[in-house]
Amino acid sequence: MSETVQTTCPYCGVGCGVQADVDDDGGVSVRGDPDHPANRGRLCSKGTALADTLGLDDRLLYPEIRGKRVDWHTALDRVATGFTDIIREYGPDSVAFYVSGQLLTEDYYLANKLMKGYIGSANIDTNSRLCMSSAVAGHKRAFGEDAVPGCYEDLERADLVVLVGSNTAWCHPVVYQRIIAAKSDNPHMKLVVIDPRRTATCDEADLHLPIQPGRDVDLFNGLLAFLDNAGCIDRDFVNTHTGGYEDAVTAARDGDTDIADIARACGVPEQELAAFYRLFVDNDRTVILFSQGVNQSSAGTDKVNAIINCHLLTGRIGKPGAGPFSITGQPNAMGGREVGGLSSTLAAHMGFEQADTVQRFWDAPAIADTPGLKAVDMFEAIGRGDIKAVWVMATNPVVSLPDADAARDALRECPLVVVSDCMAATDTVECADIRLPALGWAEKDGTVTNSERRISRQRAFLPPPGEARPDWWIINQVARYMGFADAFEYECARDIFTEHARLSGFENDGQRAFDIGGLADLSRAEYDALKPVAWPVPHRETGQEAQKNTAAKRLFHDGVFSTPDGRARFVAVTPRPPAHAPDADYPLILNTGRLRDHWHTMTRTAKSARLSGHIVEPFAQIHPQDAQVHALEDGALARLETRWGRMQARVRLDDGQRRGSVFAPIHWTRQYAAAGRIGALVNPVVDPVSGEPEFKHTPLRIKPFAARWYGFMLARESLDIAAEAGLDYWVRIPGARFWRFELAGAEAPGDWALWARRLLGAAGPDADWLEYRDGRAGHYRAAALRGDAMHACLFIAGEPPALPARAWLAGLFAKDKLTEADRMALLAGQPADPAADTGAQICSCFGVGRNTIVDAIEKQGLKTPQAVGEALGAGTNCGSCVPEIKALLNTSR
Numbered sequence: 001m002s003e004t005v006q007t008t009c010p011y012c013g014v015g016c017g018v019q020a021d022v023d024d025d026g027g028v029s030v031r032g033d034p035d036h037p038a039n040r041g042r043l044c045s046k047g048t049a050l051a052d053t054l055g056l057d058d059r060l061l062y063p064e065i066r067g068k069r070v071d072w073h074t075a076l077d078r079v080a081t082g083f084t085d086i087i088r089e090y091g092p093d094s095v096a097f098y099v100s101g102q103l104l105t106e107d108y109y110l111a112n113k114l115m116k117g118y119i120g121s122a123n124i125d126t127n128s129r130l131c132m133s134s135a136v137a138g139h140k141r142a143f144g145e146d147a148v149p150g151c152y153e154d155l156e157r158a159d160l161v162v163l164v165g166s167n168t169a170w171c172h173p174v175v176y177q178r179i180i181a182a183k184s185d186n187p188h189m190k191l192v193v194i195d196p197r198r199t200a201t202c203d204e205a206d207l208h209l210p211i212q213p214g215r216d217v218d219l220f221n222g223l224l225a226f227l228d229n230a231g232c233i234d235r236d237f238v239n240t241h242t243g244g245y246e247d248a249v250t251a252a253r254d255g256d257t258d259i260a261d262i263a264r265a266c267g268v269p270e271q272e273l274a275a276f277y278r279l280f281v282d283n284d285r286t287v288i289l290f291s292q293g294v295n296q297s298s299a300g301t302d303k304v305n306a307i308i309n310c311h312l313l314t315g316r317i318g319k320p321g322a323g324p325f326s327i328t329g330q331p332n333a334m335g336g337r338e339v340g341g342l343s344s345t346l347a348a349h350m351g352f353e354q355a356d357t358v359q360r361f362w363d364a365p366a367i368a369d370t371p372g373l374k375a376v377d378m379f380e381a382i383g384r385g386d387i388k389a390v391w392v393m394a395t396n397p398v399v400s401l402p403d404a405d406a407a408r409d410a411l412r413e414c415p416l417v418v419v420s421d422c423m424a425a426t427d428t429v430e431c432a433d434i435r436l437p438a439l440g441w442a443e444k445d446g447t448v449t450n451s452e453r454r455i456s457r458q459r460a461f462l463p464p465p466g467e468a469r470p471d472w473w474i475i476n477q478v479a480r481y482m483g484f485a486d487a488f489e490y491e492c493a494r495d496i497f498t499e500h501a502r503l504s505g506f507e508n509d510g511q512r513a514f515d516i517g518g519l520a521d522l523s524r525a526e527y528d529a530l531k532p533v534a535w536p537v538p539h540r541e542t543g544q545e546a547q548k549n550t551a552a553k554r555l556f557h558d559g560v561f562s563t564p565d566g567r568a569r570f571v572a573v574t575p576r577p578p579a580h581a582p583d584a585d586y587p588l589i590l591n592t593g594r595l596r597d598h599w600h601t602m603t604r605t606a607k608s609a610r611l612s613g614h615i616v617e618p619f620a621q622i623h624p625q626d627a628q629v630h631a632l633e634d635g636a637l638a639r640l641e642t643r644w645g646r647m648q649a650r651v652r653l654d655d656g657q658r659r660g661s662v663f664a665p666i667h668w669t670r671q672y673a674a675a676g677r678i679g680a681l682v683n684p685v686v687d688p689v690s691g692e693p694e695f696k697h698t699p700l701r702i703k704p705f706a707a708r709w710y711g712f713m714l715a716r717e718s719l720d721i722a723a724e725a726g727l728d729y730w731v732r733i734p735g736a737r738f739w740r741f742e743l744a745g746a747e748a749p750g751d752w753a754l755w756a757r758r759l760l761g762a763a764g765p766d767a768d769w770l771e772y773r774d775g776r777a778g779h780y781r782a783a784a785l786r787g788d789a790m791h792a793c794l795f796i797a798g799e800p801p802a803l804p805a806r807a808w809l810a811g812l813f814a815k816d817k818l819t820e821a822d823r824m825a826l827l828a829g830q831p832a833d834p835a836a837d838t839g840a841q842i843c844s845c846f847g848v849g850r851n852t853i854v855d856a857i858e859k860q861g862l863k864t865p866q867a868v869g870e871a872l873g874a875g876t877n878c879g880s881c882v883p884e885i886k887a888l889l890n891t892s893r
């Protein structure tokens, strides 16, 4: 008998429903929930692999003070006393909380209430500041409230979908699959991608505009002027429901209005820009979806408003298939926005001008009445010593903040650092004085809100491990230990949710679109059974109907916005260049972003061998001509430097990369790479309105890493190689029953055999060693067998191409007994039968390698991704690898 629990994926803001099946032995399998309106049964590669990430290795299971296990009473008392003493001596603004879009709404609500209503400071900010606060600020300027007007269904009902600054195929895969399915059903539908890089998202696009980084306002101001000239204006809507039209259009006309000039400024072909403008004119049903490529900029808020202006001018908002659509990165970034997790908002979409309302509702002894420090400012204040105690919840700022080395140093110097997390070893947990064990995804209970304002339950299906506790419980206890027991009497997540819902409706009278007052008196049973529901839900009746009807909802369909006069606002914006331009010392532009199969700082996804197998190392993607200028070779190592920090990465040549810019992923940490933290390189410049950092534009220089030797090691156990002398470059990543290490050094050890035996010492004295050495060629190869099974192998060469492929060797770890042929071929690094080498992993869902796909294409004459799917299964689950399969088909042709 297995139990099935309906819950929600903990990764991106699509918010897919997941069914978790738990069998009698505690084994778990997951599948997409066919009844969840966000995904209708689909999951991407990350969601599909969720069951791989549930092991308790690396979990923080007990409270610790300075590395020593303590009981909860001791830990809570120390946190409360530490914060109380510092507040008493230095005031409420001397402490801070740094929270996360990984928290559930109930956790978030309590953290915000404790800081803003009881400590009396607004120094609580969330890591969502780093990914979507420009959208928040843009929404507030245009609509009077931070509200996404549309829903996913609009993307399917549109005739024109424009994806700006979004690699949707990799970062929001299920939404991308919905768009592609709609496109195949509607031959008139056009897809335009505006992005400096040619990404997997461009694969199905009718038009890709590879815009010069930072030029979005030029492009959308140009569109606004073009629409105005063409008379493509919804005059009734503009006159009746908006303000600021004249100023916005005048500002747009002050810049380039000739298409040739705009195209030149944006670095895109004139014909193609004109084609995009004409498409916009011709299609009433238009959705512009935007993401981090727009938000993560020192002009991010202006970019958001430049996009919204075009929708207001044409009245394309609040209608089926039309509207601007901000898609969020994290699973509960939206929930955090709703409770006031940002230091610049108060609670329930109220601002500080409504501090009195919130204080009366909370019956709070104090209330923050001015905004607190935003993320980057907060860590700078910690570095200066202005903030003396910080509590970091469920996030990893030592990796993810810009100028991340400075953030790490600030935490190291801070008198009191508390970290609550489910993981025992992260770059941030290592800086903590007090570590509080929190529950992980499978154990948590509460709600999250996705990018289309849909509130879904996250339900526990595994018991709490060790002494880990829910985040809301930890915050509740600290508040009680600080003397606020009367206001923190919650017994379960439902108690918090219903209070949050009541606050949303408190003295609202329709002024705030965020109103879920209809859910305020849910019983425990109703809360447990809550179906996904999009807000607003202002009345109980509506709440009950919403439980029967999970349909999508649009805001502003009546043309009434959340501003004092009910009108939306055009915002006059002027192009502003990125804060730091490339120069002779740093001639390139660093652009950062996500990969298909990893999530944030890899604390979860690195537990999955199939996810880790897609891209195993941090890389620097560069145009081949730029690579030539900088003496870089594909597959070699490079050193990346900015004025803020440095890192090492594998070079990837890609002619889809815009010349002059380099892309590098955000995921690697000190836990998985010697020097792979991209945050250390990012300039800490922020948008003046939103405080969002400029992650997409830091001047960079890049040069070859002068390695004397390259190598890799596969080992049954993970080895602690961080302190190994002579290892200038290392990356570690799990495989199926083995660990993989990529290695390089500037100096070769004097005796490879001695070095190898020390490194692989875990093999033990009874290991059977095989070795091969060619001193002149610089080759060294060794393998350690235990019994008849593979225990470890090490391959060293003078240059990367001389190393064998890893896939076949990795496959030997799955065998309990090597054959004689395996042993004979072992040190050659390749099987006698080439078909046994499946190649680098392409399809993570079914573990299908590159060589297998190429072989099938050639031998079976496969012509389409569908044919590859029928032959091998690859690409038939989540579809995330289809663009790579297409690329292999094209290469074969």
Ligand code: SF4
Pocket (backbone or CB within 6 Å): 009, 010, 011, 012, 013, 014, 015, 016, 039, 042, 043, 044, 045, 046, 047, 048, 172, 173, 174, 175
């Ligand atoms: Fe999770 Fe993928 Fe759905 Fe995002 S698209 S919520 S990562 S399954």
